[in-house]
Amino acid sequence: MALEQGRWFDRAEYRGDKWDWELSSGGAWSPVPNVRQADADYPIDLDESDITVMNCNAVGGGTILYNAIWPRLLPANFRTKSLFGIADDWPITYDELRPFYEETDRQFGVSGLEGNPAYPAGAGPPLPALPFNEGAMCVARALHRRGWHWWVDTNAIISTPYDGRHPCVQRGTCMQGCNEGAKSSADLTHWRPFRAKGGIVLTGARVRRITLDEAGLANGAVWVDQNGGEHFQSADVVLLAANGVGTPRLLLNSASRLFPQGLANGSGLVGRRLMLHPVATIVATFGGQGERWQGQNGSTLQCLEHALHDASRGFAGGAKWSLHSTEGGPVMTSLTVLNRQCGGANYHDEFDRRLGRSLLMSIMCEDMPDPDNRVMLSPDLTDSSGIPAPKIIYKTSEDSRRNLDWNVEQAAKLFRDAGAWDVQISNPGGYNAHLMGTARMGDDPRTSVVDRWCMSHEVPNLGILDGSLFVTSGPVNPTSTIAALSLRAADHLAKTFATMPRPRRGSPETAPRSIEATISAPTKSAPTGLEGRNAAKFAAIGDLLIPPVDALPGAGTLAIASGWASRALDARPDLRAPLERALDRDPEDFAHLLSNDPEAWSAMATLVAAAYYAHPDVQDRTGYFGQLPRPQTPDRYPAYIDEGLFDHLLDGEWKRRWQDHLN
Numbered sequence: 001m002a003l004e005q006g007r008w009f010d011r012a013e014y015r016g017d018k019w020d021w022e023l024s025s026g027g028a029w030s031p032v033p034n035v036r037q038a039d040a041d042y043p044i045d046l047d048e049s050d051i052t053v054m055n056c057n058a059v060g061g062g063t064i065l066y067n068a069i070w071p072r073l074l075p076a077n078f079r080t081k082s083l084f085g086i087a088d089d090w091p092i093t094y095d096e097l098r099p100f101y102e103e104t105d106r107q108f109g110v111s112g113l114e115g116n117p118a119y120p121a122g123a124g125p126p127l128p129a130l131p132f133n134e135g136a137m138c139v140a141r142a143l144h145r146r147g148w149h150w151w152v153d154t155n156a157i158i159s160t161p162y163d164g165r166h167p168c169v170q171r172g173t174c175m176q177g178c179n180e181g182a183k184s185s186a187d188l189t190h191w192r193p194f195r196a197k198g199g200i201v202l203t204g205a206r207v208r209r210i211t212l213d214e215a216g217l218a219n220g221a222v223w224v225d226q227n228g229g230e231h232f233q234s235a236d237v238v239l240l241a242a243n244g245v246g247t248p249r250l251l252l253n254s255a256s257r258l259f260p261q262g263l264a265n266g267s268g269l270v271g272r273r274l275m276l277h278p279v280a281t282i283v284a285t286f287g288g289q290g291e292r293w294q295g296q297n298g299s300t301l302q303c304l305e306h307a308l309h310d311a312s313r314g315f316a317g318g319a320k321w322s323l324h325s326t327e328g329g330p331v332m333t334s335l336t337v338l339n340r341q342c343g344g345a346n347y348h349d350e351f352d353r354r355l356g357r358s359l360l361m362s363i364m365c366e367d368m369p370d371p372d373n374r375v376m377l378s379p380d381l382t383d384s385s386g387i388p389a390p391k392i393i394y395k396t397s398e399d400s401r402r403n404l405d406w407n408v409e410q411a412a413k414l415f416r417d418a419g420a421w422d423v424q425i426s427n428p429g430g431y432n433a434h435l436m437g438t439a440r441m442g443d444d445p446r447t448s449v450v451d452r453w454c455m456s457h458e459v460p461n462l463g464i465l466d467g468s469l470f471v472t473s474g475p476v477n478p479t480s481t482i483a484a485l486s487l488r489a490a491d492h493l494a495k496t497f498a499t500m501p502r503p504r505r506g507s508p509e510t511a512p513r514s515i516e517a518t519i520s521a522p523t524k525s526a527p528t529g530l531e532g533r534n535a536a537k538f539a540a541i542g543d544l545l546i547p548p549v550d551a552l553p554g555a556g557t558l559a560i561a562s563g564w565a566s567r568a569l570d571a572r573p574d575l576r577a578p579l580e581r582a583l584d585r586d587p588e589d590f591a592h593l594l595s596n597d598p599e600a601w602s603a604m605a606t607l608v609a610a611a612y613y614a615h616p617d618v619q620d621r622t623g624y625f626g627q628l629p630r631p632q633t634p635d636r637y638p639a640y641i642d643e644g645l646f647d648h649l650l651d652g653e654w655k656r657r658w659q660d661h662l663n
């Protein structure tokens with residue numbers, strides 16, 4: 001029995017194949033729960049956090065919106081204390097986890113290239129690598145010239161038909177959900193099969209607290225339905241998988257006479273040591289009239305050259321680089337141009353030389369565990385069921401800042417060597433969804449919350465199966481490790497279940513067998529549109545931002561005349577208030593808003609761009625007709641192999657240098 005506060009999504013809802021895919025990612029489909037504010041979401045108090053937390057509260061959790069980059073932790077990441085004298089060692093090794101990595105790779109359906117020399121030998125990804133584009137080739141050549149590590153990245157995205165699912169069609173909208181079902185989200189790979197085998201997924205079931213019997217064994221959960229009704233679900237074993245923020249929140253909300261500081265929190269470590277992987281991004285734009293670089297988003301290539309700690313760099317920890325195939329579609333491109341020059345005569349030339357020709361490198365740094373970075377209960381914020389919300393206290397460390405600065409400098413140079421004519425840096429990035437460390441694993445109950453099998457030291461039939469139990473963050477995306485640890489824990493649980501102490505059943509089970517109908521897709525509010533004076537001003541300002549070109553009028557006139565401006569506003573009702581502030585200005589005064597009221601400026605520019613590039617005549621001019629599917633056949637002997645771009649890694653100095661880190 002699984003209790004999930006969200007609902008099942010229908011793939012047809014995802015925005016990737018709709019005109020508003022970029023627009024809605026800042027509203028109802030934002031990865032930030034505090035922006036999205038859907039029924040299933042809980043607010044997160046971020047007043048004292050340098051990083052904004054992203055998640056998705058639905059069956060499948062964050063994997064609905066994730067990029068699906070699927071690397072494993074490196075062997076050295078499990079032993080940072082012994083090897084480098086920093087952070088802590090895990091109680092388990094890479095080798096112990098390897099068979100579970102291999103099995104979860106198969107369960108999810110992971111694509112990539114075998115033989116990555118940064119990892120020990122073992123089974124590689126079960127599916128062939130996803131396609132590479134010419135942009136990624138330019139970067140791979142530049143990495144090869146430096147003699148640095150690079151490899152085709154592994155993604156939980158299927159490159160060939162697999163498990164009854166269609167392969168990736170390179171739409172590039174993975175962060176808006178995958179319309180094809182090619183991205184391996186847990187609703188498809190695990191929850192549907194679980195249900196098919198008779199498991200029950202209760203949706204709209206928000207757990208308020210875990211309950212205990214008199215002996216201190218977990219015996220169930222109190223949960224609240226969408227109408228505020230309270231229920232009890234009894235259990236012999238309770239497993240928490242609510243992520244690195246939701247799980248400590250639930251443990252702290254489950255404080256009781258036996259556990260006054262929070263359930264399983266005798267160590268005082270529940271909520272502490274939060275690691276969030278600070279990230280920087282670099283967007284590089286290249287010239288040429290080549291094919292547009294649409295692809296998975298997902299990562300095309302990884303660079304682990306700087307992934308391990310090196311004291312000579314002057315900071316603790318390493319970083320992983322991941323290359324994403326494109327920065328975005330026309331709205332994002334338009335905002336890049338407008339933010340720099342606020343429209344103007346050469347707007348269209350600037351736009352044309354950027355659209356689809358940029359690559360994004362994300363640089364993710366290994367976060368050091370610090371007990372002062374933590375999840376606690378917010379003193380004044382609750383969710384819609386009245387349950388105390390989590391509050392995050394997180395300061396980006398000096399190590400992380402230096403780490404990002406150092407790597408960003410290297411990556412910017414690399415992009416220039418690869419031929420980029422423009423490089424834009426965002427450092428630090430400010431958002432992440434890698435939520436780790438808040439109920440760490442260990443052998444000693446005084447310094448850890450769960451044991452090596454992910455079960456609580458203090459409550460033997462309570463387990464944790466998410467990023468909370470990470471001892472160190474490593475510099476790589478965490479979900480493949482979360483999955484492997486969960487499978488390992490489940491395997492052990494199955495073997496030891498017969499001898500596990502059984503709790504005394506508490507109150508009678510009152511949970512209904514299914515309440516799936518209680519949460520439905522959000523209904524749209526009645527369209528309100530733009531009329532009269534507002535419409536005239538929108539047209540005037542829109543024409544200044546994106547002026548007439550060829551036979552087309554300016555963007556404002558076109559958007560109002562065609563009704564696309566109103567449709568854009570209906571898709572983002574949250575932009576109405578800042579838009580009205582923008583429309584209060586004289587058109588000539590509008591440029592000043594960029595510094596005086598950036599929110600109003602951004603609302604106006606976003607709506608103008610979204611409405612303009614949705615218009616069929618504009619799509620004809622630019623050749624952009626949405627994120628169109630591009631079915632691909634995996635190429636098993638691609639250009640990077642023919643060109644020998646891996647040769648420096650497979651033999652010689654690099655391999656000898658890395659050898660020490662493989663065990």
Ligand SMILES: Cc1cc2nc3c(=O)[nH]c(=O)nc-3n(C[C@H](O)[C@H](O)[C@H](O)COP(=O)(O)OP(=O)(O)OC[C@H]3O[C@@H](n4cnc5c(N)ncnc54)[C@H](O)[C@@H]3O)c2cc1C
Nearest residue numbers: 005057061062066067068069207242243433466477478479
């Ligand atoms: C935009 C985005 C991009 C990402 N990209 C990547 C990537 O490329 N690679 C990578 O490795 N990771 C990525 N991640 C992170 C990845 O999604 C998470 O690591 C992964 O989903 C964690 O799985 P989980 O099961 O631990 O938690 P989650 O996926 O967060 O699932 C927790 C579930 O618990 C439910 N829940 C929480 N509290 C309660 C409660 N009290 N009662 C009932 N239900 C509750 C939630 O609704 C949610 O469905 C990304 C995430 C996002 C949002």
Ligand code: SF4
Nearest residue numbers: 168169171172174178
């Ligand atoms: S790029 Fe592939 S995985 Fe991503 S949304 Fe498109 S089809 Fe799905």
